[in-house]
Every structure is written in C-alpha cells, then in structure tokens.
Amino acid sequence: MRFPLGLRAALLNSRISAILGGASTRQPISVFSACATHPSPRLNFDEPSTELEWHSAEVCIARANGSKAPVVWLSGTDPLFHPEIASLANGIVRSDRHVFLHTNGYSLRQRIHEFRPDSRLFLTLDFAGREEIHNRTTGRADAFQRSLEAIRAAKLSGFLVAAHFAVTGETNLCDVGELIEFLDEKDVDGFIVSGGGHAAGLGAEALHETVEDARALIRCAAWESFSRFLDRAYEGAYVAQQTAKLSAPGESAFEEGD
Numbered sequence: 001m002r003f004p005l006g007l008r009a010a011l012l013n014s015r016i017s018a019i020l021g022g023a024s025t026r027q028p029i030s031v032f033s034a035c036a037t038h039p040s041p042r043l044n045f046d047e048p049s050t051e052l053e054w055h056s057a058e059v060c061i062a063r064a065n066g067s068k069a070p071v072v073w074l075s076g077t078d079p080l081f082h083p084e085i086a087s088l089a090n091g092i093v094r095s096d097r098h099v100f101l102h103t104n105g106y107s108l109r110q111r112i113h114e115f116r117p118d119s120r121l122f123l124t125l126d127f128a129g130r131e132e133i134h135n136r137t138t139g140r141a142d143a144f145q146r147s148l149e150a151i152r153a154a155k156l157s158g159f160l161v162a163a164h165f166a167v168t169g170e171t172n173l174c175d176v177g178e179l180i181e182f183l184d185e186k187d188v189d190g191f192i193v194s195g196g197g198h199a200a201g202l203g204a205e206a207l208h209e210t211v212e213d214a215r216a217l218i219r220c221a222a223w224e225s226f227s228r229f230l231d232r233a234y235e236g237a238y239v240a241q242q243t244a245k246l247s248a249p250g251e252s253a254f255e256e257g258d
Contacts, residue, residue, distance in 0.1 A: 003222035010070035029233040030069040033076025057084040061091040075102040086114035108150035117158035124162040162190040177217045
C-alpha cells in the first residue's frame with residue numbers, strides 16, 4: 001500500500017500555499033454533496049428516489065473549481081444515485097483535482113463503465129466492519145459481497161480504490177484491523193479512517209481517542225494524515241451547513257468544507 005506521489009505533492013503544495021498566503025487554517029480537502037435534498041455527510045443506503053433533487057454536473061464542477069482545495073470528497077447521499085455522476089467526477093478530475101468518490105459501493109459494478117480510470121480518481125467504498133457487521137449495518141444481506149465484487153471490477157478496469165471506515169462509539173478495533181488486512185489482500189490502494197461526519201459538531205471529543213486508535217491500524221503515515229484532513233473537512237462542512245440553515249433556511253445545501 002503506497003500513497004500516490006501526485007496526491008502527496010498536491011497536499012503539500014496546498015499547505016505551503018495556504019501558509020505563504022496567510023491562510024494556514026485552509027483545509028486541502030473539500031467535502032461536497034451533489035444532492036440538493038436531504039444533504040448529509042453520512043453515507044445513505046436508501047434506494048434512488050424521484051424525490052431526490054440533484055445539482056447538475058455543470059453546477060457541481062463549477063463549485064468544485066471555485067474551491068482552492070486540491071482534493072474533492074464527493075459524499076453525502078450516495079453519489080452513485082446522481083444520474084450524471086460520471087460526468088461530474090470526470091469533469092472535476094479534468095480540472096486537475098483529485099476526486100474521492102465516496103459510495104456504499106452497492107451499485108458501483110453496474111456503473112463503473114461510465115467512469116474513466118485516472119491517477120486522480122479514487123473510487124472510495126465505505127465499510128461498516130466485517131461482513132456480518134457491514135451487512136447488518138446496511139440492512140442488505142449481500143452488501144459486503146457486492147462491495148468486494150465492485151473492488152474486483154474496479155481493479156481489473158484499472159481504477160484506484162480506497163476503503164473508508166467511519167468510526168462510531170460501537171466500532172470494534174479488532175474488526176477494523178482484520179478488515180484492513182483482508183482488503184489489503186484485495187489490492188485496495190488506500191485506507192481512510194475518520195469520524196465520517198457522525199460526530200461533527202457534537203460529541204467529537206468522545207470519539208477522538210477511538211478514531212485515533214483505529215487510524216493507527218492503517219500503518220501508513222500518509223493515509224493517517226489524509227484521514228485527519230478529512231475529519232477537519234467534515235467539521236468545516238458541518239459548520240458551513242449550520243450557517244447556511246441559519247442564514248437561508250430551506251435553500252440549497254450544497255456542501256463545501258474548505
């Protein structure tokens with residue numbers, strides 16, 4: 001498991017530019033949800049619905065390009081439900097950003113042909129734990145196997161794949177360690193451990209120690225650091241969301257943590 005040199009350079013340049021520009025608090029990861037309704041930093045396992053409204057690919061790309069962050073984390077309501085998600089992700093990649101498409105992976109194998117492999121695109125699958133835990137958490141008896149099938153299809157097609165673990169108060173560290181070892185054998189390219197937005201703005205300190213202990217199981221300093229950047233981005237997105245609700249309740253909640 002190696003941390004991509006291109007991503008390492010982009011993160012380093014972002015931090016140097018922020019410091020030299022007098023904005024040392026600027027984060028290198030922006031968290032975006034392309035869903036105009038029910039926005040959430042948490043992964044959603046609901047089926048696609050006609051009640052969901054999506055920002056167009058053009059709007060999403062423009063907003064992503066408006067951020068100075070070199071990494072865009074596409075999350076919230078599962079991005080694969082977006083009818084134009086491939087155009088959206090490919091468009092952001094063309095703007096020389098690194099994109100992490102954060103999905104439950106359930107329908108990834110069916111849509112993977114819409115994407116183009118690129119060193120700046122990470123198909124990022126969320127895991128709640130080992131097979132029985134993941135299936136129980138998602139409410140799908142075949143969720144874990146579908147994710148493994150998606151990983152295999154993605155790797156055969158030349159994509160980079162990351163696994164994300166959102167730590168909660170019920171997370172078992174032994175399960176996380178075993179799952180990392182198992183997925184490492186499947187040639188997963190990176191591992192990310194974060195609070196996943198679950199504790200953003202509320203009770204974050206209670207989870208901090210558990211998150212750090214789980215993060216240490218990655219055994220790759222660069223991915224551990226990336227995971228910390230992601231948590232800070234989630235916190236920024238949470239603050240932005242709360243501010244938007246107070247200033248303009250009911251309006252679009254396109255997420256951005258920058």
